[in-house]
Amino acid sequence: MKTKKGFLLSLIFILSLSMFLAACKGGGDSTEKGENEKGSDSPSEETGKAQMGGTITGAMDTAPAGVFNPIFYTDAYESNILSFTHESLVTQNEKLEFLPSLAKEWKFNDDQTEVTFTLQDNVKWHDGKPFTANDVVFTYKSIASPGYVEAGGVRTEYVEKLLGYEDFNSGKTDQFEGVVAQDEHTVTFKFSEPNVTALDNASFPIIPEHIFKDIPIKDMPKAGATLNAGEVIGTGPFKFTKMIEGEQYILEKNKDYWQGEPYLDQIVWKVVNQSVIVGMLETGELDFVADPNGFQPADYDSISALDNIEIIEQPKFGYQLMGFMVNHRTPEDVKAGVIKPENWVPNKKIADKRVRQAIAYAVDREGLIKALLHGRGAVINAPIATQFSAYDGEKPNQYKFNVEEAKKLLDEAGYVDKDNDGFREDPDGKKWVLTLNYPTGNELRMRSAPIIQEMLEAVGIKIDLRQPIEFSTYSDVLEKDSDDWDLYLLGWSLSSTDPDPSGLWGSKAAYNYGRWNNKESDELMKKAVQPPEAFDQAYRDQVYSDWQVLFQDDLPALILYAQNTLWGYNKRLQNVKPLPYSMYNDTHLWWVSSK
Known part of the structure; x- marks a missing residue:
């Protein structure tokens, strides 16, 4: 999975903003298409043969606040989880160009007021239900709904340019014109005027309609599917399955992931004080430290001296x-x-x-x-x-x-x-x-x-x-x-x-x-x-x-x-290809050389 940073996410926050979008953050003259690049990103002979299985452990210096729903989360630590569990229609590459993700292609109309996405046809939610255009409509309709801001939502910049937003948000109409499902695998975003940031606006992580459709928007932040490990449902390569709140958060592979079964069995997040990260990297208790804060500049020399650790340094987004x-x-x-x-x-x-x-x-x-x-x-x-x-x-x-x-x-x-x-x-x-x-x-x-x-x-x-x-x-x-x-x-x-x-x-x-x-x-x-x-x-x-x-x-x-950004990872972790804004890129292709 290629991640992309989409909304501000992230205090350092967010707002992942990490965006995992991460939050989770273009337009073209006519058609913009891309191909799934999984083949080119597969493990090469240089790093040896990829191995299935294994667990890696990452560090966060602060516990997530506990909201694991893309439309309501507010901090970059929550985004660390969501980066692996949820996905958007589009992602970005190292040049910040938009690439396909849940959408395999898109096309603008002549006056740039509409963009129609054709969705991947083999995507399933973590519970096995099919991902469809109705999920896209539901996600954006939820953000545009009356009561969203009052419930604590802060992502309205993704919907404000959509056709009919003000009338729908104010309650003047119960019909949402901005995002329309043409069929199960085709969805059109309609804007009130030609939109320079159309692909940005269409880059928000999607949530499942079948999980949230019967939950009023005001109650969604407190729903089990928002708060509880094992109930959070996405389309990403890993499932959020267990947690010891404030201490440990466990992700397990999504065997039915649409881009192929991930190599890793588990990713475990531990909440640790920044002062002990160096020692834990040295002993192998930690395999990586990355978003949102990485490791401390004062620790650079100590970490660079560790034979088992690779450092990534680049300007922070x-x-x-x-x-x-x-x-x-x-x-x-x-x-x-x-x-x-x-x-x-x-x-x-x-x-x-x-x-x-x-x-x-x-x-x-x-x-x-x-x-x-x-x-x-x-x-x-x-x-x-x-x-x-x-x-x-x-x-x-x-x-x-x-x-x-x-x-x-x-x-x-x-x-x-x-x-x-x-x-x-x-x-x-x-x-x-x-x-x-x-x-x-x-x-x-x-x-x-x-x-x-x-x-x-x-x-x-x-x-x-x-x-x-x-x-x-x-x-x-x-x-x-x-x-x-x-x-x-x-x-x-x-x-x-x-x-x-x-x-x-x-x-x-x-x-x-x-x-x-x-x-x-x-x-x-x-x-x-x-x-x-x-x-x-x-x-x-x-x-x-x-x-x-x-x-x-x-x-x-x-x-x-x-x-x-100062990120570090154990050299046993293979196929790490960082982007300008995140280390979490095509994580379904990560593997470890020893289990």
């Missing part, structure tokens, strides 16, 4: 950030589960963008990379992956470390130290303290929090550094919009399918945790995908350049750095 809670939702909107920017309450403590800019100048990001990443990463100045041509590394404000500039901006904004205690008061002369929040699990993030506190206090900003919170609780607090948060640390795994940042930074995006509400930003992001001009990649790149300049000026978050 994502970044770490310090977000600003620019606005807060009202308690009423939080309770109702709705996102209404017109109701948001400004956070007065950081409402002046000069304050946010001063904070950016006060943080020595290069210093963080040297101290924490041992140089294995880079400062980036926009929330777009550097692998895309749309990334502009020059025009946006670079915010190079400058303590004097930070102090100057704070002075101009009226934040000065009036009582000579070393910390600044607000323009009204009142005590000014910013809270800084961060989760447990990611060692780099945990180590960076007190360093950032020290940097900000050096320019007179008093920081209330909160105690770290277990990640599932942390993400829940972010989603529910705690009104006493000012600064927060987070990481995003980005989509590999398209640079469109609206899923994270649109004013109505569920993942826009800082509640940034900038009309010009929304207009630019819409313009970047507006046909017909947006079919020209150079045009899109220019619009995204303008957007990145705006982002860095208004600064809803400080992008701290993009670290390199």
Whole structure:
């Protein structure tokens, strides 16, 4: 199975976003076809004859929150499971080109408002039921349904461009026009206008209609088929069969996998502290460590010295950030589960963008990379992956470390130290303290929090550094919009399918945790995908350049750095062919040289 990273998945999250899509993230003039490349990816004589059987063990530094349903999961640790169990109509290769997966071919209509997929005809769900076009319709209809967001769903960017979405989502009609099954193996996606990102939008992992059809959307996040090992059903090469919650998660081969029976019998995930990964790789207790965090840069030399371990290092499809809670939702909107920017309450403590800019100048990001990443990463100045041509590394404000500039901006904004205690008061002369929040699990993030506190206090900003919170609780607090948060640390795994940042930074995006509400930003992001001009990649790149300049000026978050991915695996594991965004590629062809 070729995996693809599709929605943002991933806090470092997600949102696998890993996308396994992973989350799980194009268009063409007419027809785009591809052939199944299993034959070319089969084990070669160079690595010896492939052996059936065996178990490999992988490491996660944080336990999955426990939602194993593609339309509702929110963190990259859940995506680690879903990457092996669920699949999409299309996937991607090392050049980020779209390839067939559950769909064997597709064709656009003349005006690019429709794309019709012909599905593979031999795919079965893990319980033996046939995969059909109705499953595709059901998946997208569920995401488009009234009550999806209120139930905790955050993937609406995949359906918002579909024909009739607003009327169906608002309840004006119970007919869903956007995705239509022509027959059991043919499904058409219909868009309200020519769509530049049609294949991206059609790349969401599919869930089984026969499992969820009788479960109301509001109850789906709590269903057994969402939460329980043994009940989670996908089409992927491995089945999620057992778990000891918070400790161990077991996947077993899907013998009837449509691309052929996997070589491995089992993949076992263990939740382990990052500090013990080196020792476990050395002893063979672990066979691999990869998404979402890999191993720590500080451990690179130790791991590279291990004769039994192969290292994969490449730029990460994502970044770490310090977000600003620019606005807060009202308690009423939080309770109702709705996102209404017109109701948001400004956070007065950081409402002046000069304050946010001063904070950016006060943080020595290069210093963080040297101290924490041992140089294995880079400062980036926009929330777009550097692998895309749309990334502009020059025009946006670079915010190079400058303590004097930070102090100057704070002075101009009226934040000065009036009582000579070393910390600044607000323009009204009142005590000014910013809270800084961060989760447990990611060692780099945990180590960076007190360093950032020290940097900000050096320019007179008093920081209330909160105690770290277990990640599932942390993400829940972010989603529910705690009104006493000012600064927060987070990481995003980005989509590999398209640079469109609206899923994270649109004013109505569920993942826009800082509640940034900038009309010009929304207009630019819409313009970047507006046909017909947006079919020209150079045009899109220019619009995204303008957007990145705006982002860095208004600064809803400080992008701290993009670290390199550092993955490692035991050399007994064969046929590992990593992609730019994931190590989990054609995992049904993985095998071990000794059981």
